[in-house]
Amino acid sequence: LWLNPLGVKVQEVRVIPDVEDVIVKTISEVRKKNNYVFTTGGIGPTHDDITAKSISKAFGESYLASF
Numbered sequence: 001l002w003l004n005p006l007g008v009k010v011q012e013v014r015v016i017p018d019v020e021d022v023i024v025k026t027i028s029e030v031r032k033k034n035n036y037v038f039t040t041g042g043i044g045p046t047h048d049d050i051t052a053k054s055i056s057k058a059f060g061e062s063y064l065a066s067f
Contacts, residue, residue: 008036011033011034012030014026014030018049018050018051020050020053020054020057023050023051023054023055023058024054024057024058025058026058027054027055027058027059028058031058031059039051039055
């Protein structure tokens, strides 16, 4: 992975469904064990995408849509 040369060691990779409760639970769990949490896929600019909102919820932050 390209992060390795930067000193960021990938600990695990998960594929989860586009379900708010699952996203919030997963992010809440992995953020306790890791210094960084990266997301790929599911972060789309469509009105029906719930990923960014769900991740904001997991971090206890408010979500402001930019589209």
